[in-house]
Amino acid sequence: MCKTIAxxxxxxxxxxxxxxxxxxxxxxLERQGETPxxxxxxxxxxxxRATLKQGAVQYSHEPLAFVRDGEILLCCSIPDGDxxxxxxx
Ligand code: FES
Numbered sequence: 001m002c003k004t005i006a007x008x009x010x011x012x013x014x015x016x017x018x019x020x021x022x023x024x025x026x027x028x029l030e031r032q033g034e035t036p037x038x039x040x041x042x043x044x045x046x047x048x049r050a051t052l053k054q055g056a057v058q059y060s061h062e063p064l065a066f067v068r069d070g071e072i073l074l075c076c077s078i079p080d081g082d083x084x085x086x087x088x089x
Contacts, residue, residue, distance in 0.1 A: 050071065
């Protein structure tokens, strides 16, 4: 079980927040008006893949989609402290 903490998410150069009640980075971004790509929202498809430029994340469950080193899935991860992320679209 991962622990959700309040933190900053810098997404494509814009600094946003992640609150402990948010289930994922994708959810936090959408709540603040961002529109990152997604499809399944469950870690299967890889459509929400993004580059983690700084920081670390935890996964709510082990994703099935392939993720390379330095990439994360926005739909099933939460920040482990402040993170810097760039979308791949
Ligand atoms: S939206 Fe499908 S893996 Fe994230």
